[in-house]
Amino acid sequence: TSSPTLTFNDGNTIPQLGYGVWQVEDDVAEKVVFQAFQAGFRHIDTAKIYGNESGVGRAIASSGLSAEEIFITTKLWNSDQGYESTLAAFEESLERLGLETLDLYLIHWLQPKQDKYVDTWKALIELQKRGRVKSIGVSNFTIEGLQRIIDETGVVPAINQVELHPYFSQPELREFNASQGILTQAWSPLGQGGELLEDPIIAGIAQKHDATPAQVVIAWHLAIGNVVIPKSVTESRFRENFDALNVTLDAEDVEAINGLDRTAEGTGRIGPDPAVSD
Ligand code: NAD
Numbered sequence: 229t230s231s232p233t234l235t236f237n238d239g240n241t242i243p244q245l246g247y248g249v250w251q252v253e254d255d256v257a258e259k260v261v262f263q264a265f266q267a268g269f270r271h272i273d274t275a276k277i278y279g280n281e282s283g284v285g286r287a288i289a290s291s292g293l294s295a296e297e298i299f300i301t302t303k304l305w306n307s308d309q310g311y312e313s314t315l316a317a318f319e320e321s322l323e324r325l326g327l328e329t330l331d332l333y334l335i336h337w338l339q340p341k342q343d344k345y346v347d348t349w350k351a352l353i354e355l356q357k358r359g360r361v362k363s364i365g366v367s368n369f370t371i372e373g374l375q376r377i378i379d380e381t382g383v384v385p386a387i388n389q390v391e392l393h394p395y396f397s398q399p400e401l402r403e404f405n406a407s408q409g410i411l412t413q414a415w416s417p418l419g420q421g422g423e424l425l426e427d428p429i430i431a432g433i434a435q436k437h438d439a440t441p442a443q444v445v446i447a448w449h450l451a452i453g454n455v456v457i458p459k460s461v462t463e464s465r466f467r468e469n470f471d472a473l474n475v476t477l478d479a480e481d482v483e484a485i486n487g488l489d490r491t492a493e494g495t496g497r498i499g500p501d502p503a504v505s506d
Contacts, residue, residue, distance in 0.1 A: 229268060229470070229471070229473050229474060230243075230268060230270070231243035231244050231245040231246075231268075231269075231270065231271065231473060232244050232245075232450075232473075234411055234453070234455060236363050236386035236387065236411060237384055237386055237409040237410070238356075238362075238363055238386055240331075240362050240363045240386070242271065242299055242331075242332065242363075242387070242411070242455055243269075243270050243271040243299055244450060244454075244455050244456065245269070245271070245446070245450065245455075245456055245457075245469075245470065245472070245473060246269065246270075246271030246272060246273050246299070246301075246455065246456070246457040247261070247264040247269040247271065247272050247273065247457060247458070247459070247466065248273040248274075248415070248457035248458065248459040249261065249272065249273065249274050249278060249280055249284065249459065250275070250278055250459060251278070251459075252278070252280055252283075252459070252461055253279075253280065253283075254279060254280045254282055254283035255283060256280075256283070256461060257274075257278075257280035257283030257284055257287065258283035258284070258286045258287045259287075260287075260461045260463075260466070261283070261284050261287035261288070262287040262290060262291060263463050263466070264466055265287065265291045265293060265298070267463070267466060267467045267470050268470050269466070269470060270293075270297060270298050270299055271298070271299040271300075271301070271457070272284055272288075272298070272299070272300050272301070273301045273389075273457040274300070274301065274302050274303075274325075275302055275303035275305070275334075275336055276302065276303060276304065276305045276308070276317065276320075276321050276336075277303070277305045277336065281302060281321055281324035281325050282324045282325075284300070284325060285324055285325040285326035285327070286326075288300070288325070288326065288327070289326055295327065295328065295329070298331075299331045299332070300325060300327065300330060300331050300332070301330075301331060301332040301333075301334060302321045302325065302330065302332075302333060302334075303333070303334040303335070303336035303367060304317055304318070304321075304333065304334065304335050304336055304348065304352075305317065305336055306336060306337050306339050306342065309335070309339060309342060309344040309345065309347075309348045310344045310347055310348060310351075311347045311348070311350060311351045312351075314347075314348050314351035314352065314355075315351050315354070315355065318330075318333060318351075318355055318360065318361070319360075321333075322360070329359065329360060329361060329362065330360070330361040330362070331361075331362050331363060332361070332362070332363045332364070332365060332386070332387070333352055333355065333361045333363075333364055333365075334364075334365050334366055334367045334387070334389060335348050335349065335352065335365075335366045335367060335369075336367050336368065337367065337368045337502060337505065338366075338368055338369050338370060338373045338502045338503075339505075339506050340373070340502075340503065340504070340506060341506035342506055345366075345369075345373060345376075345377065346376065346377055346380050346381070349364075349366075349377040349380075349381060349383070349385075350381060352364040353381060353383050363386040363387075364383075364385065364386060365385040365386045365387035365388065365389070365410075365411075365413075366385045366387075366388050366389070367388065367389035367390065367413075367415070368389070368390060368391075368502035368505075369385070369388050369390070369502065370401075370502055370503050371400070371401060371404045372503075373502075374388065374404070374405075374408065374410065378408065384408055384409055384410060385410055386410070386411065387410060387411040387412070387413050387455065388401070388405050388410050388411075388412060388413065389413035389414075389415055389455075390412070390413070390414070390415065390502070391414075391415055391416050391497060391498060391499050392412065392413075392414035392415065392416075392417065392449075392454060393414065393416055393417055393418065393419040393424060393445065393498075394419070394424060394427070394430070394445060394448065394485050394486075394488040394489065395419055395423075395424055395488055395489065395490045395495075395496040396419075396489065396490065396491060396496030396497050396498070397452075397486060397488075397489045397491070397496075398412070398491075399486075399489070399491075402452075402453075402454075406453075411453075411455055412453070412454050412455070413454065413455040413456070413457065414449050414454045414455070414456050414457070415457065415499075416498055416499065417445065417446065417449050417454070417456045417457065417458050418442055418445055418446075418458050418459075419445075419498065420498055421442075424441075424445065425441040425442060425445070426441070427441070427488065429484055429485065429487075429488060430444050430445060430485070430488075433477065433481045433484065433485070436481075437475055437476075437477070437481075439472070439475045440468055442458070442465070442468060442469055442472070443468060443469070443471065443472040443475045444472075444475065444477070444481075444485075445485075446458060446469055446472035446475075447472050447475040447476065447477050448477060448481075448482060448485045450472070450473070451476075451477050451482050452482065452486075
C-alpha cells in the first residue's frame with residue numbers, strides 16, 4: 229500500500245497520509261521516522277520548534293530513500309517571523325534536515341498581535357521563487373489571515389494546517405480553504421488520543437469495518453479530503469495508522485462522524501485559538 233496523493237494549487241503533490249513528530253525527542257525521532265519509512269510512510273511533518281529536525285534528517289539519510297521518494301514539511305517558528313529572519317531560519321532548518329531543497333514550508337502560527345505574517349509570507353514566496361522550497365503554505369491561519377495574505381501578495385497558500393478532528397471538524401474553514409484552492413491539513417487528527425478514541429459512535433463504526441478506532445478516524449479524514457498526519461512513537465500503532473489506507477467508510481459513517489462536532493458547544497478545540505494566540 230502507498231498513500232494516495234493530493235495536488236496543490238501550484239501543481240505539486242502531497243501524500244495524503246503522513247507522519248507527525250511533535251513532542252518526539254531528537255534521537256527518538258531518528259529511530260521512529262526510520263521505522264515509519266519502513267512501514268510505508270513517505271511524508272513527515274516536523275517543525276523547528278519540535279527540536280527534532282536533525283533526528284528527522286538522520287533518518288532520511290539512513291533510509292536509502294531519495295529526495296524524490298519522500299515529502300518533508302517543516303515550519304517557521306513564531307520568533308523568526310519577519311522577512312529577513314524567515315530567509316535565515318529557513319536555511320538553518322534545511323541544514324538540520326540535511327536537505328538540498330524542501331517540499332513544504334509553513335508559517336507555524338498566524339500571530340495576529342505580532343502582525344508580521346504578511347512580510348513572512350513574502351519571504352516564503354521569495355524562497356519558492358529561488359527554488360529553495362517546492363511548495364509554501366501556512367498553519368493555524370484564520371479565514372481573515374488567509375484573505376489578507378492573498379489580497380496583499382496575490383499568492384494563495386498551497387495548504388492550511390489546522391487543528392481538526394471529529395470533535396472539532398472545522399466545516400467553515402474547510403469550505404473557505406476549498407473555495408480558494410487551499411488544501412486542508414489536520415493536526416491532532418486523533419484528538420491527541422484521548423476521549424475521541426473511546427467514542428461509542430467511532431467504536432461502532434470500527435466494529436462494522438473490523439478496524440480500530442484510530443483507523444476509523446484516519447479513514448474519515450481521508451474521506452473528507454484532508455491531508456492527515458497522526459503521531460505515534462509506538463511501531464504497532466503507527467503501522468496500524470498506516471493501514472487505515474485500507475479502511476473505506478460508507479457515506480453514512482462519514483455523516484455520523486461529522487455529527488460528532490462540538491464547535492457549537494464550544495468544547496471541541498484542544499489547542500490555542502489562532503485568532504487570539506500570540
Ligand atoms: P494526534 O491526534 O496525532 O494524537 C497522537 C496520540 O494519539 C499519540 O500520542 C497516542 O497517544 C495516540 N495514538 C496514536 N495512534 C494511536 C493508535 N493507533 N491507537 C491508539 N492511540 C493512538 O496528536 P498530535 O501529535 O497532536 O498531532 C499529530 C501531528 O500534528 C503532530 O505530531 C504534529 O506533526 C502536528 N501538529 C501540528 C500543530 C501545529 O500547530 N501546526 C499542532 C499540533 C500538532
